[in-house]
Amino acid sequence: MSSPPMTEIPPLHTYLQIHPDDNVLVALRDLPAGTTLLHQGQAITLPKPVQAKHKVTTEALAIGEPVRMYGVRVGKATKPIALGEVITTTNVLHEAEAYGLHSRQAWTWQPPDVSAWQTTTFQGYPRTDGSVGTRNYWLVVPLVFCENRNIRMLQDAFEQALGYGKTDRYRQQVQQLVDSYRAGHLDKVDLIADAELPIDRSLLFPNVDGIKFLTHEMGCGGTAADAQRLCDLLAGFITNANVGGVTVLSLGCQKSQLSMLQAAITARSPTFDRPVLYFNHQTYGTETELLTAAIKQTFQGLVQLNLQTRQPVPLAKLNIGLKCGGSDGFSGISANPAVGHLSDVLVTLGGTTLLAEFPELCGVEQELINRCTEERDAQRFVQLLESYAAQAAAVGAGFDMNPSPGNIKDGLITDAIKSAGAAKKGGYAPIAGVLDYTEKAVRPGLHLLCTPGNDVLATTGMAASGATLILFTTGLGTPTGNPITPTVKIATNTRLATRMPDLIDFDAGPIVAGGETIAENGERLLHWLVGLASGRYQTKAELLGQDDFIPWQRDVNL
Structure with a gap:
């Protein structure tokens, strides 16, 4: 079996059906009550306002009926939901597809055209x-x-x-306050937060x-x-x-x-x-x-x-970790699939990518089982996943508790919705290996790496497993980095990239606006990574000295 490619967003479009089997639409803009959406020949009039990133139904749902997104079950109705009504935590509960090794099917995919990248090198x-x-x-x-x-x-x-050492503007600000206090005119001090301080580059x-x-x-x-x-x-x-x-x-x-x-x-x-x-x-x-x-x-x-x-070395020598944090309702339709396309290009060239965060693979397990090229890897994925889930269950927790308040506020109301979008960072390539925390890949290709969803625990694990770059998508903004592996922050929306320019390296927002396709954005990112990998510039996390390191002690962490 295979999975259809992500639906591209036409320019100035206001909503999106991600997969033809979905019974929800994603609002790409804030939509006022009374807005009429034309979908597959039917007119859907919104009874209430819908915020961008949230979802409305394409059919009336009775209690217990499934909510489908990305082509998989991501929840079930807990009360009757009218046509065009917004799905929320008050009317939908997490529910995921069943999975198992006995249901494993052969996976087929169409590798991307990489002819333009065959001779590209980076300076490593x-x-x-x-x-x-x-x-x-x-x-x-x-x-x-x-x-x-x-x-x-x-x-x-x-x-x-x-x-x-990093020049510390904040130390200078405190010193300015100390000097002003001693001089008796503290009330006249006006600190400049973004003042550029001289840095010795020699x-x-x-x-x-x-x-x-x-x-x-x-x-x-x-x-x-x-x-x-x-x-x-x-x-x-x-x-x-x-x-x-x-x-x-x-x-x-x-x-x-x-x-x-x-x-x-x-x-x-x-x-x-x-x-x-x-x-x-x-x-x-x-x-x-x-x-x-x-x-x-x-x-x-x-x-x-x-x-x-x-x-100079070929792109096949790159080892890239794939991570998301501070996710929003656009993560799974912009930044994550763009990173997924980049991953497909890289592994087609012979490179290595690491898809982490096992709690955020809930609901897409069967597809990942199918994509494992070796039966033993499918078995190991199930074993690691179920062992992790059992450990969480033993203390009264579960993967369904993964979404944070920020995730929910911005449209990720169930773990399956969040996970189905998070998994798009892995593209469509077959899975070459399954790794436990800190294990290294022994062959090129896409690998599943068992880490928590916690940002720093995951990035720490990816660096220990050999990642020499980390791609970190975010819809809300996440100030984190890694001591040894440059961590690239990719905004899911242009508003975030504009609001937090000191954290964001790359903007996938043009996908949502319809200005770029997923492939165009992903390959523009890959072109930028060539310069980053060559040392021509640094990530914002490197410039800020964000060297976050937290070992995972295998305690329950979602």
Whole structure:
């Protein structure tokens, strides 16, 4: 079986039926009461106003009848719903399609024409294991929370001296207030929020894109499994192609031992040969001796890392994580399918993409089962998904609780609606593999990666699984990034891109306006990514220093 392509939006259109089997229409503009929508030969007069992003029915629904969107069941009526009435949390409850391995069918798809991209290259950092980085970072990590202070001491020592520290306009604002208070004229101060401050762009090591410092609250006091999970996560970051060298601080007596980390690195990359410097605090004795040694050897490592230069490599060497957060009712019809088209283009070229957020695949499980090229991957997807769902159920939670108040307010009233739109980030390509949290892809193609929907837990997991770029679609605006993997914020609507320009990198809003097709927008994004991957510019998250890192301890998180 196959799934039909997304419906394109004509210019100046006011509503959209996403799939021919759907019994709801999406409002693309605010529609006043009394508006008449002409749909398949019938006139639908709206009894009440409908906000953009929300849905109205194309038929009257009785209690218990299904609501269909994206061609799948996304809810059921909990009370009679009239023709043209808005569906809300008061008249519709989450309900998803049944799925199972026994229903698996062969998947067919039409790969996109990639002839225009066959010879395109980006300037990346090739590693000896065959991976290619879009950045060349030195990473500094603690094996246990006891070393967090020392990590921060190293960060303070290195960042400003080497030119990687961010100019802090807010510190200058506070200093301005302090000076004004002392001078006795605080009431006359007018702070300028967007003042541009001078930034020293002269870097001592121009081929080193930065030094990244991680802290966490793990490493000891938990279970042996917790310690192993931390080592697996850190090993994923260390072996990510964007990392050229690493400094590791250890206390010495913690559960997360250096030997565990070394084994986890070897398991992910048997021929790993990038420099990893280990410093055991209890061996050195004093903090001064520990940090002095770490500073000297790390600086020497940076000197060597700076000798590496970018080289032209094919797009097949990109590894891209696919994520959405702060989603709205336009996510599944603009930014997500545009990213899905980009994913299809990339995997057709031989690249790798990672579709994360298992709680946001609810309702489209059968399609994903069908798309797995190997039976074992379909089986693993079901096993990981059902284990995750059972863990949530054990504490009285469920995937149906995933939508946030912001999601609901902007049209995503059930998890199945949210999930069916979120899954569009994965396009239509067959699924080459299914990965658990922090596992790396061993073959090119589209992969399903088990992560929570939580923004930072998911992006942390994608970076640990090897993503060298992350595409993050958002309809409401989400200020987050990743320490080692550039995170691209893609607005689902132009209003958001205009309102939050310091967060948004790319606008998929022209799709909603009918000014661009899904494919045109996705390929324009891919063209922009070539420059980003080549280091010609940075994401807004990089410019803001949004280095968010939160390990998932496998607790219930939707």
